[in-house]
Amino acid sequence: MARIRLGMVGGGNDAFIGGVHRIASRIDDRFELVAGALSSTPEKSAASAEALGIPRSYGSFEDMAKAEAAREDGIEAVSIVTPNHVHAAAAKAFLARGIHVICDKPLTSTMEDATALEDAVAQSKALFILTHNYTGYPMIRQARDMVASGDLGPIRIVQVEYPQDWLTSSLENEGLKQAEWRTDPTRSGVGGSIGDIGTHAHNLACFVTGLEVESLAADLQAFGVGRTLDDNAHMMLRFTGGARGMLWSSQVAPGNENALKLRVYGEKGGLEWSQEDPNYLWFTPHGEPKRLLTRNGAGATGPSQAVSRIPGGHPEGYLEGFATIYNEAADAIRSVQGGAVRAAAMGVLPGIKAGMDGMRFIGACVASSKNDAAWTKL
Amino acid sequence: MARIRLGMVGGGNDAFIGGVHRIASRIDDRFELVAGALSSTPEKSAASAEALGIPRSYGSFEDMAKAEAAREDGIEAVSIVTPNHVHAAAAKAFLARGIHVICDKPLTSTMEDATALEDAVAQSKALFILTHNYTGYPMIRQARDMVASGDLGPIRIVQVEYPQDWLTSSLENEGLKQAEWRTDPTRSGVGGSIGDIGTHAHNLACFVTGLEVESLAADLQAFGVGRTLDDNAHMMLRFTGGARGMLWSSQVAPGNENALKLRVYGEKGGLEWSQEDPNYLWFTPHGEPKRLLTRNGAGATGPSQAVSRIPGGHPEGYLEGFATIYNEAADAIRSVQGGAVRAAAMGVLPGIKAGMDGMRFIGACVASSKNDAAWTKL
Amino acid sequence: MARIRLGMVGGGNDAFIGGVHRIASRIDDRFELVAGALSSTPEKSAASAEALGIPRSYGSFEDMAKAEAAREDGIEAVSIVTPNHVHAAAAKAFLARGIHVICDKPLTSTMEDATALEDAVAQSKALFILTHNYTGYPMIRQARDMVASGDLGPIRIVQVEYPQDWLTSSLENEGLKQAEWRTDPTRSGVGGSIGDIGTHAHNLACFVTGLEVESLAADLQAFGVGRTLDDNAHMMLRFTGGARGMLWSSQVAPGNENALKLRVYGEKGGLEWSQEDPNYLWFTPHGEPKRLLTRNGAGATGPSQAVSRIPGGHPEGYLEGFATIYNEAADAIRSVQGGAVRAAAMGVLPGIKAGMDGMRFIGACVASSKNDAAWTKL
Amino acid sequence: MARIRLGMVGGGNDAFIGGVHRIASRIDDRFELVAGALSSTPEKSAASAEALGIPRSYGSFEDMAKAEAAREDGIEAVSIVTPNHVHAAAAKAFLARGIHVICDKPLTSTMEDATALEDAVAQSKALFILTHNYTGYPMIRQARDMVASGDLGPIRIVQVEYPQDWLTSSLENEGLKQAEWRTDPTRSGVGGSIGDIGTHAHNLACFVTGLEVESLAADLQAFGVGRTLDDNAHMMLRFTGGARGMLWSSQVAPGNENALKLRVYGEKGGLEWSQEDPNYLWFTPHGEPKRLLTRNGAGATGPSQAVSRIPGGHPEGYLEGFATIYNEAADAIRSVQGGAVRAAAMGVLPGIKAGMDGMRFIGACVASSKNDAAWTKL
Structure with a gap:
């Protein structure tokens, strides 16, 4: 089965959690990271993207959302791994274009942002997945x-x-x-x-x-x-x-x-x-x-x-648990792409409700x- | 050094905590259990005392307090191991006669009883020790x-x-x-x-x-x-x-x-x-x-x-910790018998204040x- | 039931294991330590005995064996807690007089001594118990x-x-x-x-x-x-x-x-x-x-x-395990005193066979x- | 840095260890699995390769070694994850063509095979890495x-x-x-x-x-x-x-x-x-x-x-330890490709000596x- 084309917002500057998301997305081989708006400036973003071997780099998540949505081979999903106060705006930009969102927690930094994001999720056909990774x-x-x-x-x-x-x-x-x-x-x-x-x-x-x-x-x-x-x-x-x-x-x-x-x-x-x-x-x-x-x-x-x-006795750890969220996200994305209802496709994956909770x-x-x-x- | 002559109130009928107090009193060889009012009736008490090899048995704690106080070789201290609601009355009977009290916790079943007991401790020259055993x-x-x-x-x-x-x-x-x-x-x-x-x-x-x-x-x-x-x-x-x-x-x-x-x-x-x-x-x-x-x-x-x-690596357990309370009680008793001030003699032993707390x-x-x-x- | 009158050989000079045997003998209240040859000289022995509240002190185990065997209220059993090379001679002195022996391990320091002791056990009516305490x-x-x-x-x-x-x-x-x-x-x-x-x-x-x-x-x-x-x-x-x-x-x-x-x-x-x-x-x-x-x-x-x-959850430790050997030794001693066969009376207690092994x-x-x-x- | 083009021998039929090698090769994103001889027949191999998204499939390791060595974009390294008795022959086929070998342990099933493989390693310019994964x-x-x-x-x-x-x-x-x-x-x-x-x-x-x-x-x-x-x-x-x-x-x-x-x-x-x-x-x-x-x-x-x-407190496990071998293998391969001496490039990686040991x-x-x-x- 073809890998899901993935973008990433944030995660450029040696951020701990960005690297975790990237490893997690690779473990079960369901994603291919092809685009990024990894840092706060186009230059830094491009440098990070090159170092990580990511083909397409953007100066901002808005640019990325717009450009990728316009491509035939544009990203199907995006990981948002910025500090909390950026989550809402970034997520809305992709949801509005039908690009599935995998977002770090907590949902946002303010309840106002959270409510707006909740609305955006309701109006989008794309999935919104929150990486409450310990559930994996x-x-x-x-x-x-x-x-x-x-x-x-x-x-x-x-x-x-x-x-x-x-x-x-x-x-x-x-x-x-x-x-x-x-x-x-x-x-x-x-x-x-x-x-x-x-x-x-x-x-x-x-x-x-x-x-x-x-x-x-x-x-x-x-x-x-x-x-x-x-x-x-x-x-x-x-x-x-x-x-x-x-x-x-x-x-x-x-x-x-x-x-x-x-x-x-x-x-x-x-x-x-x-x-x-x-x-x-x-x-x-x-x-x-x-x-x-x-x-x-x-x-x-x-x-x-x-x-x-x-098998048992050979320990799996944090990255594998995180990878399970990505693996199930891949299942869910392929499932809704195939016509399944969003709620059913999510299974036990944490989504907007977990975020609002x-x-x-x-x-x-x-x-x-x-x-x-x-x-x-x- | 001579062992301290000890009495016991309660602890007759296969009660868990009575047996614990008895073992604890023996471990460091500082006490000799010579009298008991172990049960609610004279007959049961006598049977328990005989089974345990305790020489003098009484039908009630009042009888024991009175009789032992009158003997030259009467008990110097008493352990009270009854259910909570009996603690206060029993403790007061012995404190009033200058017999040191080692009492199970919690102090009493009502705050009224507790206050009365606090007064009795204040007016007695005897020690009141509460077996908050985990401190041992x-x-x-x-x-x-x-x-x-x-x-x-x-x-x-x-x-x-x-x-x-x-x-x-x-x-x-x-x-x-x-x-x-x-x-x-x-x-x-x-x-x-x-x-x-x-x-x-x-x-x-x-x-x-x-x-x-x-x-x-x-x-x-x-x-x-x-x-x-x-x-x-x-x-x-x-x-x-x-x-x-x-x-x-x-x-x-x-x-x-x-x-x-x-x-x-x-x-x-x-x-x-x-x-x-x-x-x-x-x-x-x-x-x-x-x-x-x-x-x-x-x-x-x-x-x-x-x-x-x-030495380390050979575990000591619950009974040894409990025995430490008894051992330090023995020190304290001998110390006040030698003229020391009560507060100083108590050291870190839990007493009436711990009980009121x-x-x-x-x-x-x-x-x-x-x-x-x-x-x-x- | 009356406590068993116990003597002790060795264990005088702050020796670790002597104190362990004494505590172990007290925990279940089956023994009363009434005689000792605790050290290598009569003076040291007497000093240790007095410090420990042991009524009768002897200058050597031979003296003790002889004198106690002659008393109506002489010791019924003896604990041997010396270094290994003294075990055999001491044990034989008491076994020969029908006094039960509770001996520290290993059995002896030489196989020759061990064989001689094995013979002595075979010829005595008294019990020989080896404190392989971990079995308790x-x-x-x-x-x-x-x-x-x-x-x-x-x-x-x-x-x-x-x-x-x-x-x-x-x-x-x-x-x-x-x-x-x-x-x-x-x-x-x-x-x-x-x-x-x-x-x-x-x-x-x-x-x-x-x-x-x-x-x-x-x-x-x-x-x-x-x-x-x-x-x-x-x-x-x-x-x-x-x-x-x-x-x-x-x-x-x-x-x-x-x-x-x-x-x-x-x-x-x-x-x-x-x-x-x-x-x-x-x-x-x-x-x-x-x-x-x-x-x-x-x-x-x-x-x-x-x-x-x-009850469970309140840990018992090394001393309690050791005490179990003493408690079962008391059972065994009373049992053979009542006419039981030695082997049957021993139950799971380690004896001369465990020592020879x-x-x-x-x-x-x-x-x-x-x-x-x-x-x-x- | 470009990913290393990797092939795999064995690992087709739901074998435990093949999947482990594949995940390990992905975690640090240093390899790209592009060719495989995954099973014993061409048909099974092709089916496995397709299921795993591996572009080039071969019916035997010999075919793969020959064909890949001839391609400009042929594999640079190969993972051998068959049962033990196949290791030697497979490894020799790739070593002979200068393709680096990452081989599961133990080295081989017979000492004869092992010695032959040792010779092959000595005569090749390629690296031989044995996945003693616990060292990672x-x-x-x-x-x-x-x-x-x-x-x-x-x-x-x-x-x-x-x-x-x-x-x-x-x-x-x-x-x-x-x-x-x-x-x-x-x-x-x-x-x-x-x-x-x-x-x-x-x-x-x-x-x-x-x-x-x-x-x-x-x-x-x-x-x-x-x-x-x-x-x-x-x-x-x-x-x-x-x-x-x-x-x-x-x-x-x-x-x-x-x-x-x-x-x-x-x-x-x-x-x-x-x-x-x-x-x-x-x-x-x-x-x-x-x-x-x-x-x-x-x-x-x-x-x-x-x-x-x-960071500490988020456990890494077996797959990450295994991935470290792959990551260090990538370093070593790039290092020798850049002209470094084989022994120096290996660092602490287990190789043929560990295998012979x-x-x-x-x-x-x-x-x-x-x-x-x-x-x-x-």
Whole structure:
């Protein structure tokens, strides 16, 4: 099957996430990166494109959208990997021309932008895919499948956390670009750790349990000197159907690299998963010995096997999980190109709804915290 | 040095915690159990005492207090290991006669009882020791020492949790005695999981960090059918000095036996400790590799070595940690008998203040939860 | 039931293992330590006895054996906790007088002594118990039970190791007493690490599998400068019935405290246990998810529950495992005092056979290694 | 930089390892797969090539070598991913025409073939790279660097093992193709588990320590019914310079997927690494707390960072480690194309010497085991 012609917006200047998207798009060989508007100036963009072997370079995403839409062999999809505040405008430019969008999260930096983007998605025939990449891990698919199958019984408790430590010191004052834009409200939006990683925790909890957060009570802190955005967030959650939870996100917890961890407990059993050891899933049926499920190992079910590339015991990691989003995006794109309805084609892929949920989550966190942690609806 | 003559109230009928106290009192050979009022009737008490080889048996704690106080060779100290609602009356009977009290936690079942007991302690010359046993673990002493030494810098974040699973099913409806009294407000007080295990989590967080909880916002749940007391509790904490925290206690989380876990993060580093693997302590100085400290291993400091009996790599456990409370109680008793001031003699031993803190913690949890998780002062 | 009157030989001068035996003898309250010949001179012995609150002190084990045997209320049993080369003479003195012996391992320092002791045991009516203490861990009992029950099918492979690191540097040249006698052939015998800890590994492998080592091929090394006894040993094992194995003992492996570890694999499944985390046992039935069994947790069977004192999740450790040997020794002693046959009374307790097996193991290791690792029968 | 034109021999029929090579070749975008002789017949090959989007398909490797060598835009390198007995002939066909070879391990199925291939490599100007892929893991590079830097001091002990469980049952009798050829001497050669995975363990031990195995004493078993090749192997190792070691390989150890594990101990410290958790490396400097190094985390040095794609805490896995071999192969190929000497261009890449070492290892294992585990030189 022919590879999908892909463009990229952002990702030029040694940005971490741009490189991740490119590797992810190659792993399963479904995409061919043929165009880019990789940086803020035409010169920088062209230099990056040449270094990466990308044939067509543009000075801006608008130029790229226009030109590619006009070509017979123009891009079919685009990856948007810029800082948050550019997502909306870039996505709209491509959606308006029927070019499928694969966009980094969180959705946008403001709720206004988010709503406008939501409209743009509704009016386009193209797909909008948000790279909530952790949903691509095989054992997360396994966990979701087990909850849906009733292995845990009705869910009572959800414990989710995403601690990091890289902002323990105030690196934004020392010239680190990643730290600068992530702690800058004009580029990141109103959420600090809650936007950058809290949204991942929130998304993952909902993805695995199939529940939605109805309301939350949040206490946000900015421990770093001079910070205005939260670098640590505590909150309690109330889910649809009566389950309760806690969520902790932090970027000032020394010793934690990307320690995203999810624990779910129901009337019949529990599950536990850690992003840093993603090939394992603890399953604890009540009253029986704990079981350690492994990726593609004994007990693995269809949904995890379907997104697993190699036998158990040879670990797959972050890039493979990310690649699964790209692989399923390729399936979805080919499917809608073949006439399928968008919603059906998306399958479990995170899209505009996941993005809007994330924006509402950020908004509720900030509102609750300003209101002394009062319960706030999403 | 002569062993301390010890009595015991409760602990007769195969009760879990009575046996623990007895083993703990023997490990370091500082006590001799010579008297007991072990059960609710004279006959049962006598039978238990004989089975255990305890020379003097009484039909009630009042009888025991009176008789032993009158003997030249009467007990010097008493262990109170009854359900919560008996603690206050029993403790007062012995304190009034100058007999030192070692009492199980939580302090009492009502705040009224607690206040009365506080008064009784104030008016007695005897010591009152509360068995917050987890403070006796060597690596907890190590953690406390490291925080006090500034190894972590000023504390920012405290994450503490104590999940269990034994009440996942409603065992109190199936005749399990332990489950019956613990879910019964008339015997346990207003706290369910928060009283039984949440107080341990609260106490440990404060013991290690040297901070106090100023206020909390709590969301309590009773998932078990027909339960009125909480079996799961989520809360956010605000500590003196600006640190923030989260606390989770649960008795309905399948796969968790006694998974008490404490994590503390400061400006310079972090610590992590799990009760189920108590001989280890993770220390994560910011920007350096994680270090795994072991009991009596490389890097162990004075306070942990002082309460450690055997070389590293041969695990000490729950009973040894509990025994440390008894060993230090023996030191304290001999010290006040020799004329020392009570406060000085107590050292780091938990006493009436820890007990009152626990009662205030329970009260604040219940009050906050009833008030939709509003911040509530302790 | 009355406590057993116990004496002790050795264990006076802050020796590690003497204190362990004393704590172990107290934990289950079955013994009362009433006499001792704790040190090499009457004065030192008396000082130690007084410090420990032991009523009767003797200047030598001969004096103690004679005097205690003559008393109506003399000791019923004696613990021998001296360096290896004293075991045989001391044990024989008490066995000859019908006093039960609880002896530290390895059996003796020479095969000659061992054979003489074997004869003495055969001629005595008293019990001889060797403290292969690791056999007292609950999850080791569980493992043995599971192998015996056929949960693993016929055993194919046994991997056992006991690495330590305390002799990485040549501490015996720096005045450390423990290091001095353990590296001295006149006091330790022909085995270094193989005698001190290799015998534990060998014993445990046999205890759990129910198999015996028929022959071995060993390569011993003395890495420490100036050492004559092995401080590291590699060997391959052939068991009765066709199972094969490997054994590694080391005292020069930095980062290992007492990392005794046993893995057993059969046609149907496997088991894995680590001494440093003794409350866990991995069970891996072939083709099913791994299961983590916990002490007194779900899946625990009779033999492990029988030697477990407290509920799961509250760890028991080294001292409790050691105490189990004492507790079962008490049962055995009362049983033979009541007329039971010695062999039946011993149950699973390690005795003279385990001791002789250990001596043959040491002998075979040394012989094989001298013979360029040729296969050598035990 | 232009991508290297790559061909592939084997890997057509859903073979596990062919797919791995293809993904590995794509991850860093250095290769373009343009030709293949993927299966045993022209028809099957063509079908596979079409399914994979490979433009040029050939009916045999001879045809491919000849045709591609004749094209201006012919392949520059070829991946050989057939069963072992085809490696030599295929590799020689390409080497003879100056086409670089990336070959799966072990080198060949017979020593005769190996020697012939060694000659062919010597006479060719092309590179020969053997995919000992585990050497590509970042923390293995870190370990090698630390040993070379003297962090461990002179090496004393090497413990390496590679247990699996997939041949616990005799799947070769149930039609599983992977099991059939791996247990068949005519296709696998004289080594079973020792050839398939023991060579990996041997290679990794040498790669990290910089030492060579001088001699070994091996005891091989075939536990599976009807098997002639070993499915379990125990051996003791003697390294150059005096270090000693043990190696265990097994395919019948239930609960082990690909549990390759390496431990190295020197006079000053130790290292421990597990393939199933490859982003971690334990470093245990003697007398200091254990340290857990993480990929790209604190303490990571140049050689591990150089082969690491993403920040610490986001795990890289097996495919990324494999991709590093491909990435470095691309560097080496471009380097020799630019005129560099072959040996210098190879850097740390495993080549024909590693392959011959593996063959000698297999040969020595079999010879030693037949000779009752006598020490045998490699």
